[in-house]
Amino acid sequence: MLALIRIIALICYFILVNAALLLVCLVRPFHRDNVYVAGKLYSSISVILGLKLEVRVPESVKQGGPFVYIANHQNSYDLVTICKAAQKGTVTVGKKSLKWIPIFGQAYWLTGNIMIDRKNSGRARGTLQVTVDKIKEKGLSVWFFPEGTRSY
Incomplete structure (x- = not known):
């Protein structure tokens, strides 16, 4: 019964979080x-799932970037867990689809x-150059998930 209540709460809260985020954007x-x-916003969903998240940020990161972050994106739970580690001034590189x-x-x-077209290697390389330019010009940090397609 608790699982059913959490699923309903999760769906409703996920819709609310996305609506709030869309409004901000x-x-x-x-x-x-x-x-x-x-x-x-997405990491706040962890409360409904009964997860307690702890993020440890090194002093060097707190002092400012830009940085290139690398993370291993394993499954859909990452949306509510790894997102909590996002730092100000950081964008991700994700597939265009x-x-x-x-x-x-x-x-x-x-x-x-930053949206990357993984099906077209020429465009993907061009997107990576745009990423480098954004790091240099805007001082943005970039978060990569290099493992590629997730597997079951």
């Missing part, structure tokens, strides 16, 4: 801290994340 599209806000997921995809795009 419409007010300030592509803002450098939108990913940070999204991370805080994510933007077609209703509501989540539009929020992902509006947060200012």
